[in-house]
Amino acid sequence: MITLNEFTAKLELEFDDMEFGPLLPTTHYRTIKGWSSMHALIVIAFLDANFDILLTGADLKQTQTIGDLYNLMLQKK
Amino acid sequence: MKAFIKSISYYLPKQVFTNDDFFITFPKSIANKENLAKIGVNKRHIASNNELASDLAVKSALKLFDEQQINPNDIDFLLFCAQEFDYFTPTTACVIQNRLKLPKHCGALDFNLGCSGFVYGLAIAKGLIESVGIKNVLLLTTSTITRKLHPKDENLRYLFGDAACATLISTDNSNSCMHQFSFGTDGGGAEKIIVNDGGTRNPINKESYHEIVNEYGNITSKAFVDMKGVSVFSFSIKTVPKLIYDLLQKNNKQINEIDLFIFHQANLFIIDTIRKKMDLPEEKVFNFMEEVGNTISSSIPIVLYEAIKCGKAKKGDTILLAGFGVGLSWGATIITL
Numbered sequence: 179m180i181t182l183n184e185f186t187a188k189l190e191l192e193f194d195d196m197e198f199g200p201l202l203p204t205t206h207y208r209t210i211k212g213w214s215s216m217h218a219l220i221v222i223a224f225l226d227a228n229f230d231i232l233l234t235g236a237d238l239k240q241t242q243t244i245g246d247l248y249n250l251m252l253q254k255k
Numbered sequence: 256m257k258a259f260i261k262s263i264s265y266y267l268p269k270q271v272f273t274n275d276d277f278f279i280t281f282p283k284s285i286a287n288k289e290n291l292a293k294i295g296v297n298k299r300h301i302a303s304n305n306e307l308a309s310d311l312a313v314k315s316a317l318k319l320f321d322e323q324q325i326n327p328n329d330i331d332f333l334l335f336c337a338q339e340f341d342y343f344t345p346t347t348a349c350v351i352q353n354r355l356k357l358p359k360h361c362g363a364l365d366f367n368l369g370c371s372g373f374v375y376g377l378a379i380a381k382g383l384i385e386s387v388g389i390k391n392v393l394l395l396t397t398s399t400i401t402r403k404l405h406p407k408d409e410n411l412r413y414l415f416g417d418a419a420c421a422t423l424i425s426t427d428n429s430n431s432c433m434h435q436f437s438f439g440t441d442g443g444g445a446e447k448i449i450v451n452d453g454g455t456r457n458p459i460n461k462e463s464y465h466e467i468v469n470e471y472g473n474i475t476s477k478a479f480v481d482m483k484g485v486s487v488f489s490f491s492i493k494t495v496p497k498l499i500y501d502l503l504q505k506n507n508k509q510i511n512e513i514d515l516f517i518f519h520q521a522n523l524f525i526i527d528t529i530r531k532k533m534d535l536p537e538e539k540v541f542n543f544m545e546e547v548g549n550t551i552s553s554s555i556p557i558v559l560y561e562a563i564k565c566g567k568a569k570k571g572d573t574i575l576l577a578g579f580g581v582g583l584s585w586g587a588t589i590i591t592l
Contacts, residue, residue: 208470215471216290216524218485223492223528232493235486239470253365 185248188228192220203245225251256303258384258392258424259431260590263560264302264319265420265553266311267300270411272401274298276381281409291413295523302399308339309347312395313354313417318431319393319421330393330423334384335554336372337397340365343491351395362389369448369518370580371438372396372552373422376586377576378436380424396552403450407466414522416548430571434589435471437502439494444464444583447486451477454584475571487580491525495579496533499565502575502587513539513589515562518533520554541567551580552582 179187183201183252190201207213207221218238225231225247241247274297278285302311312335320327333355335348342350348363350503357363362383368375373396380392398418404411424433452463464477495518503510516539518526523542530540543561550557555576562568572592579585 194565212286213471214290214295214470215473215484216287217523218471219488219528222485222489223524226492226528227531232489234489235483242305 179252182245182248185251186244188246189221189224189247192224193217201244203243203248205244206242207244207247208242221247229255231255256385256425256426256428257432257493259429259433259506260559260592261324261419261425261431262319262323262561263422263556264315264322265557265560266315266318268302268306268311268417270301272299272301272302272416276448277413281413284409284413293522293524294414295542295544296548297545298418299401301401302417305464306399307341308337308397308399308419309335309341309354309398310497311417312337312397312421313351314397315397315419315421316355319423319585320325323423325423328358328393330355330357331361332389332392333357334378334392334394335363335365335377335397336368337396337399338367338369338551339366339397339399339402340367357393361577364491368582368584369551370437370554371523371578371582371584371586373420373555374436374578374586375407375438375584376422376552377424377433377588378438378586380408381433381436383425390426394422394424395419396422396556397551398551399505400480400551403480404581407476408473408479410473410484411475411480411482414549416550418550418553418557420560422556430591432591434559434587434591436588437498437505439585441583443488444486446481446483447478447490447583448482448581450480455476462464464569466555474510487521488525488590490583491579492528492532493522493528494558494583495577496584498577498585498587499533499575502589505565506589508573508589510535512573515568515574516540516542517558517574517576518542519577520549520558522549523578552578563592574579
């Protein structure tokens with residue numbers, strides 16, 4: 179099973195347009211400068227493509243950090 | 256005698272809203288330019304204030320008659336798909352029948368559907384032809400959605416455009432036809448794409464124009480289109496693959512027998528995600544939204560028209576058409592061109 183750090187590193191690769199320093203498990207992703215609804219779509223597509231998990235908008239609203247996304251992925255798997 | 260798509264024409268309003276115009280209107284969006292590029296739109300056409308959906312539809316029909324040398328007297332059924340109608344009553348299709356000088360023995364019907372509208376229209380046309388004996392169905396699909404976008408709604412003003420498409424569905428002895436259809440509806444998701452106020456359920460009131468700001472800072476109000484983009488995305492990538500697999504099974508076809516996939520042009524990122532999820536070869540998915548945006552029920556026929564024009568779709572090809580969106584509603588069919 180992918181570790182939290184591996185998950186974070188893999189997700190970071192999806193955000194090639196953002197300059198925010200290293201993505202950390204504790205990063206509150208919504209506060210990243212330039213965070214938009216398109217980035218939310220990228221997160222959903224990432225989880226679907228890599229883990230076969232489809233989040234809804236409501237699921238995403240319950241998460242704050244990258245770690246929360248990881249835990250949600252584990253929960254839904 | 257089988258029903259088939261005989262010809263298509265489309266009309267675009269003259270006013271254009273380019274990406275340059277967009278970034279002048281919303282200068283702070285320049286910071287998000289790379290992400291917006293993933294949506295796949297460079298410009299969109301905007302209906303003028305006195306250009307109604309029926310006006311666009313009439314223009315597209317006249318263009319079809321002219322380009323394809325079609326005699327209006329040969330049309331024996333008219334279908335008008337829109338979200339904007341001339342009057343509470345009568346049916347706008349009746350008014351269009353008169354404007355196009357279609358014969359008085361012609362049937363005429365409105366239906367209100369968005370992104371799945373073209374596929375539903377094809378299904379109705381197929382039924383009319385193959386079960387009722389109608390010979391020539393004129394299907395008019397329109398978008399005047401830009402009129403219902405909040406002036407400050409950056410996301411939707413980037414995405415949507417206006418257009419009208421006229422499609423002639425007819426019958427003859429050729430091998431061209433429409434095969435089986437698959438449909439779906441989830442009214443529980445109605446609020447995911449909605450103009451909340453201004454209909455009978457919620458008349459316009461003083462709160463209708465209060466700004467609603469979502470968690471991403473995008474602005475709309477109840478009198479304008481409110482689209483919950485993240486939910487719609489999840490719906491699309493969950494529903495469309497299932498729709499296609501169901502359709503293939505109904506038609507007893509394998510996925511590799513499809514020569515071309517034409518999806519409703521929701522946005523390029525959604526289509527790319529679906530394509531990757533289903534492992535569809537890039538060359539088998541044709542898009543045309545850079546120049547026109549998301550034109551709702553006109554998006555599929557516009558893409559089909561352009562695919563034929565550039566040779567991507569040829570006579571005899573097996574083409575899958577899939578529409579999905581507002582309702583929530585979805586539908587797909589396979590055609591032999």
